[in-house]
Structure formats: C-alpha cells, structure tokens
Amino acid sequence: xxxxxxxxxxxxxxxxxxxxxxxxxxxxxxxxxxxxxxxxxxxxxxxxxxxxxxxxxxxxxxxxxxxxxxxxxxxxxxxxxxxxxxxxxxxxxxxxxxxxxxxxxxxxxxxxxxxxxxxxxxxxxxxxxxxxxxxxxxxxxxxxxxxxxxxxxxxxxxxxxxxxxxxxxxxxxxxxxxxxxxxxxxxxxxxxxxxxxxxxxxxxxxxxxxxxxxxxxxxxxxxxxxxxxxxxxxxxxxxxxxxxxxxxxxxxxxxxx
Amino acid sequence: xxxxxxxxxxxxxxxxxxxxxxxxxxxxxxxxxxxxxxxxxxxxxxxxxxxxxxxxxxxxxxxxxxxxxxxxxxxxxxxxxxxxxxxxxxxxxxxxxxxxxxxxxxxxxxxxxxxxxxxxxxxxxxxxxxxxxxxxxxxxxxxxxxxxxxxxxxxxxxxxxxxxxxxxxxxxxxxxxxxxxxxxxxxxxxxxxxxxxxxxxxxxxxxxxxxxxxxxxxxxxxxxxxxxxxxxxxxxxxxxxxxxxxxxxxxxxxxxx
Numbered sequence: 001x002x003x004x005x006x007x008x009x010x011x012x013x014x015x016x017x018x019x020x021x022x023x024x025x026x027x028x029x030x031x032x033x034x035x036x037x038x039x040x041x042x043x044x045x046x047x048x049x050x051x052x053x054x055x056x057x058x059x060x061x062x063x064x065x066x067x068x069x070x071x072x073x074x075x076x077x078x079x080x081x082x083x084x085x086x087x088x089x090x091x092x093x094x095x096x097x098x099x100x101x102x103x104x105x106x107x108x109x110x111x112x113x114x115x116x117x118x119x120x121x122x123x124x125x126x127x128x129x130x131x132x133x134x135x136x137x138x139x140x141x142x143x144x145x146x147x148x149x150x151x152x153x154x155x156x157x158x159x160x161x162x163x164x165x166x167x168x169x170x171x172x173x174x175x176x177x178x179x180x181x182x183x184x185x186x187x188x189x190x191x192x193x194x195x196x197x198x199x200x201x202x203x204x205x206x207x208x209x210x211x212x213x214x215x216x217x218x219x220x221x222x223x224x225x226x227x228x229x230x231x232x233x234x235x236x237x238x239x240x241x242x243x244x245x246x247x248x249x250x251x252x253x254x255x256x257x
Numbered sequence: 258x259x260x261x262x263x264x265x266x267x268x269x270x271x272x273x274x275x276x277x278x279x280x281x282x283x284x285x286x287x288x289x290x291x292x293x294x295x296x297x298x299x300x301x302x303x304x305x306x307x308x309x310x311x312x313x314x315x316x317x318x319x320x321x322x323x324x325x326x327x328x329x330x331x332x333x334x335x336x337x338x339x340x341x342x343x344x345x346x347x348x349x350x351x352x353x354x355x356x357x358x359x360x361x362x363x364x365x366x367x368x369x370x371x372x373x374x375x376x377x378x379x380x381x382x383x384x385x386x387x388x389x390x391x392x393x394x395x396x397x398x399x400x401x402x403x404x405x406x407x408x409x410x411x412x413x414x415x416x417x418x419x420x421x422x423x424x425x426x427x428x429x430x431x432x433x434x435x436x437x438x439x440x441x442x443x444x445x446x447x448x449x450x451x452x453x454x455x456x457x458x459x460x461x462x463x464x465x466x467x468x469x470x471x472x473x474x475x476x477x478x479x480x481x482x483x484x485x486x487x488x489x490x491x492x493x494x495x496x497x498x499x500x501x502x503x504x505x506x507x508x509x510x511x512x513x514x
Contacts, residue, residue: 037378
C-alpha cells in the first residue's frame with residue numbers, strides 16, 4: 001500500500017475499460033468484506049499444471065496488536081483442505097502464493113446486440129502470500145472478524161470463547177496483500193451508433209437493465225432452537241441487508257458511468 | 258467423463274464432508290450453467306508466482322457438430338484480457354491450464370458456537386485446458402449459448418447475427434474438462450452435543466438458517482429504448498427466476514442433509 005491506495009503493477013494494470021478500474025484501498029476492502037463467499041486460487045502441487053480454486057470466507061482487516069503496517073486478507077477454511085495443508089507444510093514456511101477474487105453482480109445490461117450486452121458489477125482481485133495464523137490472540141481476533149462478517153454481532157451472541165479443540169481445528173490464513181485492484185461498472189445498457197441509427201432495430205429490441213441483488217429471507221429456526229424470538233442482531237441484519245441491496249442495484253443502473 | 262459422471266481423481270477427491278461431494282455430470286453442469294459469474298484461475302506468466310482470477314461467464318455445453326465426445330466449458334471474455342492473450346499465444350497452442358469455479362450461497366447456518374456456523378451452498382470446481390474457439394460455427398453457437406444463459410431467448414430478440422468486426426473482437430474460450438466435482442450442503446444449523454446439553458447456552462443462543470437468494474428487480478429501460486412494453490422473454494425471466502430462487506433457498510434449509 002502507498003497511502004490510501006494499492007500500488008499499480010503490470011500484473012494489476014487494466015487492459016480494457018481503464019475507467020472502471022481503481023486501486024483505492026477503501027473500495028477494495030469494502031467489496032471483499034461485503035462478499036459472502038470469495039474465491040481463492042493457488043497451485044496445489046508442482047507436479048500438477050492446473051490451479052485450484054476454493055470458495056472461502058475472506059475479510060480484510062488490520063490486527064491492532066500486530067507489527068503489520070497494512071491490513072491483510074484473512075481466510076477461513078479447514079485443517080484438511082489442500083490450501084491449509086500447503087500453508088502448514090514446512091517447505092512452504094514462506095507462504096503460499098494465492099489470488100483472492102470477490103465479485104458482486106448488480107445487474108444485467110441488455111443492449112441492441114449480444115455484442116454490447118454487459119453486467120453491472122463490483123469486483124476485486126488481490127494477490128499475496130498466505131500463511132497460517134499461529135498467534136492465538138490474532139487468530140481469535142480474526143475468528144471474531146470473520147464470524148461477525150456473516151451476521152454483525154453474532155460472535156457476542158453465541159457460546160464464546162471457543163474451547164481448545166475448536167481453536168485447534170479451526171485454521172485461519174492470512175494473506176499479506178502484494179497487489180490489489182477493483183473494477184466497478186455502473187450505468188445502463190449502451191449500444192453502438194450503427195444500431196441506434198437502424199429504425200427497425202431500435203423499434204424492435206428492448207434495451208435496459210435487469211437489476212439483481214441478494215435477498216435474505218425470514219430466518220428459519222433449527223430443530224434444536226429453544227429461543228422463541230428471533231434476536232435483534234439477526235432480525236436487524238436481515239432488515240438492513242434487504243434495505244440496502246435493492247437500493248444499490250437500482251442505483252447502479254441509474255448511475256452515470 | 259465416464260458415463261454420467263466425471264472421474265474421481267486425487268486432485269478432486271473430497272478430504273472433508275465427503276457426503277457433500279459428487280461427480281455427477283448433470284449436477285456439475287447445472288451449478289455452472291445457473292451461476293451468472295464464474296471465476297477462472299490461471300498462471301499469467303512463468304515469471305510470476307501468483308495465480309490470477311478473472312470473473313467470466315461460463316456455460317457447459319456440447320457443440321452438436323463437433324467431434325468431441327463430452328461437453329466443454331465455454332468462457333466469454335475480451336481479446337485484451339490476460340487469459341485470452343495466453344490462449345492466443347503461439348507458445349500455448351496446446352492450451353492454458355485453468356480452473357473454473359462456480360459457487361452459489363443458499364443460506365447462513367447459525368449454530369450455538371461460531372465453530373459450528375456454516376453455509377448452505379452449491380459449488381463446482383473444474384479443471385481443464387483452455388483454447389480459443391477458432392471455428393466460426395462453433396463460436397457463433399457458443400455466443401448464442403452464453404447470451405441465452407443470461408436471459409433465455411435474448412439472442413433471438415436482438416439484432417443478430419453479429420457482424421464481422423463483432424465476431425472478430427469477441428473471443429470465446431473452450432475448456433476441455435479434465436476433472437470436475439461439485440459440493441452441495443443443505444439442511445439446518447447443527448451444534449455439538451456438549452453445547453446442546455448446556456441449558457444456559459441452549460436457552461440463550463438462537464440457532465437456525467437465514468436463507469439467501471438472488472432477486473431480479475423490475476427492468477429499467479435504457480435512455481435509448483423505444484420499445485414501450487417489456488418483452489415477454491425479459492418479463493418471464495424475471496418472474497421465473499424470482500419464483501424458483503426463494504423456493505430453492507428455503508427448501509435447502511428445510512432439507513435433511
């Protein structure tokens with residue numbers, strides 16, 4: 001990081017639609033931190049030509065008691081997963097090179113031709129080296145960060161702190177961010193001049209945006225649940241998410257690009 | 258593929274929650290084909306330790322006039338993108354090894370402890386070699402497949418066929434699938450016996466599922482649009498997606514795992 005931005009590198013430069021790209025740290029962090037599942041890519045083995053991708057929960061944060069001069073991307077996964085094994089392997093003590101991607105689709109843009117169809121979206125790609133978090137205090141902090149990213153306040157409203165076996169069998173990975181960038185597209189469908197001048201086409205093809213967003217439904221109690229009322233932290237989460245999501249998707253469609 | 262299933266390989270075996278895993282081809286194809294944006298991972302350069310991920314539209318299909326004995330995964334992207342350049346590069350004429358991931362989250366499972374929290378989800382990881390589709394007939398077929406995956410019937414309701422410059426500047430990649438697997442998790446939140454026996458915990462912590470799904474909003478005409486009524490293929494798409502999505506997410510929460 002350099003001030004409030006990630007540094008532009010050849011690997012994260014924008015080849016197309018440069019106006020949609022940004023290195024602004026707040027934008028990058030916000031997209032990752034509001035995406036419920038991110039995709040983490042790595043090379044599982046030197047003998048295998050294919051990269052692998054795992055869906056994981058990712059949160060960017062800055063552990064207050066650390067020596068780090070910049071926020072890291074924390075990943076939640078399982079002891080047995082391939083990535084965690086690589087990270088725990090003595091030969092990879094310097095860390096595993098990974099890529100983390102977060103993408104949110106806000107709308108489908110339907111133009112006069114398939115060629116001009118597009119999405120409204122917000123996406124992030126970041127690259128860095130992943131290591132397993134060994135420090136107990138940092139690990140507990142990251143587990144709370146990740147839990148509260150799913151439903152704010154959830155950590156404090158459950159049985160905590162985790163006991164010894166739970167802490168041992170939960171692994172948190174920390175990606176020190178080397179490069180990061182975001183890409184955002186908003187606006188309505190745009191068509192080429194040649195088609196806009198064609199009366200038959202313009203009068204025959206509907207163009208516009210179908211906005212799309214995530215809706216959270218009425219919480220469904222588990223068979224084991226004995227708490228009669230849905231607690232405020234869950235009810236508020238559903239209410240707030242549903243309020244903002246539609247506004248954001250419709251706002252993206254109405255925005256000037 | 259071997260009959261109706263992908264072949265189990267060490268790289269796609271399930272280390273954890275084996276009961277959630279499947280190699281069933283129809284399940285794999287269905288998850289990819291109903292995910293509006295997939296994540297495609299590759300190694301951009303031999304000099305760079307980090308993999309890259311691009312968000313792309315992916316569709317699995319079997320081009321009728323091909324010699325292929327199995328369906329491939331078709332990817333839509335741009336000429337200038339890094340992956341397409343690698344695919345077009347003479348040195349990679351045998352193709353670029355890629356991983357394609359599709360993930361849909363159906364619900365947040367809130368248990369008595371953060372440790373037992375989980376998601377309901379459907380995810381696919383497939384690996385294979387990506388090449389650029391050169392055959393004009395196959396390319397046109399794939400462009401229609403991809404366009405109609407966004408909104409069914411859209412291709413026939415736009416100005417088609419694409420003209421020469423449009424065809425030239427659109428690139429379609431084809432991933433010959435070497436390995437593929439899916440993972441599906443359904444059901445309600447589950448907690449450990451030790452916590453279920455703890456009266457204070459059980460009476461204090463609400464447990465259950467918050468279902469989540471994609472909602473499509475009222476289509477917003479573009480400033481250029483001159484067609485007064487929203488056409489049936491767009492209106493039906495919105496109606497059908499919204500009908501099935503909630504049903505699926507709530508159904509997943511109510512299903513026995």
